[in-house]
Amino acid sequence: MVEGGDIRGVRFADGTSETARTVVSNADYRRTMLDLVGEEHLPRRLAAKTRDARMALPWTTVYVALDKDIEQQANLWWYRGEDIERYYDGLQDGGMDSTDFLFASFASGKDPATRRICPPGHSNFQLMTLCPPGFERWGVETGPADGGRYRHDPAYQKMKAALTESVLDTAEDVLGPFRGRITHVETATPLTHERYTLSSGGTPFGMSKWGTNGARPDTTTLIDGLYIAGASTRYGNGITGSAVSGIACAGQILGRRLMHEVHSGAVLADAALLPARDGAWDPLAVSRGRTSD
Structure with missing residues (x-):
């Protein structure tokens, strides 16, 4: 949901919605900007080069x-x-x-x-x-x-x-x-x-060309409050590029140099917040929704 060039929240497929001043999408960039945001909320030049982008x-x-x-x-x-x-x-x-x-x-x-x-x-x-x-x-x-x-x-x-x-x-x-x-x-x-x-296009590598050669979107966007992460950002595709884009995106939202902190040895997660798990805990079963954990 966009109003006056600012993000206002997310509307779901069932018609319900949640308000938010910050939204992060790690979905396909073209679908995020053209379908979820909508071309009517984008500058014509941005919409055109996103629509015409060549996928990897x-x-x-x-x-x-x-x-x-x-x-x-x-x-x-x-x-x-x-x-x-x-x-x-x-x-x-x-x-x-x-x-x-x-x-x-x-x-x-x-x-x-x-x-x-x-x-x-x-x-x-x-x-x-x-x-x-x-x-x-x-x-x-x-x-x-x-x-x-x-x-x-x-x-x-x-x-x-x-x-x-x-x-x-x-x-x-x-x-x-x-x-x-x-x-x-x-x-x-x-x-x-x-x-x-x-x-x-069925590719895991995101866009290979977005406007000029070598250009890729940053994790910030022209919609105030909307951020992106994933394989189409300037941080590159693949597992490493997508993960780094997430760290960079979080750093931009928080106003912190998170990549510098990580490279300096900082541990950003709090292990104490993880739930207790015994030896029988099965991540595959959990990911399939077969347990209540």
Whole structure:
């Protein structure tokens, strides 16, 4: 809710509202500014460059479980050949004939003590690759955030199955044969990502171009009292960039140099405020709403 260029609170989908002089959004920047705030509350130039912003390339992730420990811990970045620019140029032009890039993260190798990740002697890892922008190749014209339906569409299922096989083929080129030990495979496409997070274009990396080259929004906005955080800010994308944007945002609200304090060794959280938790406390169960804690 905006009045006279100032934030006044938040109105929820059920029609209820809460007043507030400070609001922080870590949602998708384009949806925050164009849908939640509304173009009518933005300068025309800001609205136009936000509407025309180019999103970063989207991901597909293939989740794999094996009945064998492949003894991998470190993240893996792999390209097919040395001409990496050719690969990215091909993606921007819509090419996706083979998996020429692979990022692999090995959850069970990083945390072998947690039985919930996988049983002892098994592996749980994630295979990620970039996809061309746009949803047309997936058989849909509109993304799920705007009401597009895709999950049971034959064209989507065919493309998803083909890409899954391509990713697995490439992973076996890199890691060695493992298909005969697979116990579970599940694939999340860019449409999956948009469905669950409402991220424009199904990318976790936010905007790649916002007006001039290299420009990205700060955590403050032209709406007094509205702040943003997340992958589209000037602090960068990914886990680190998003986390730093949150610290910077909090520092701007409080008028404190929080990043400087953290780098100087300050502990900002008060551990005494955490609830008591015994050894049976399960964060996964809590995150799914299965307990009252």
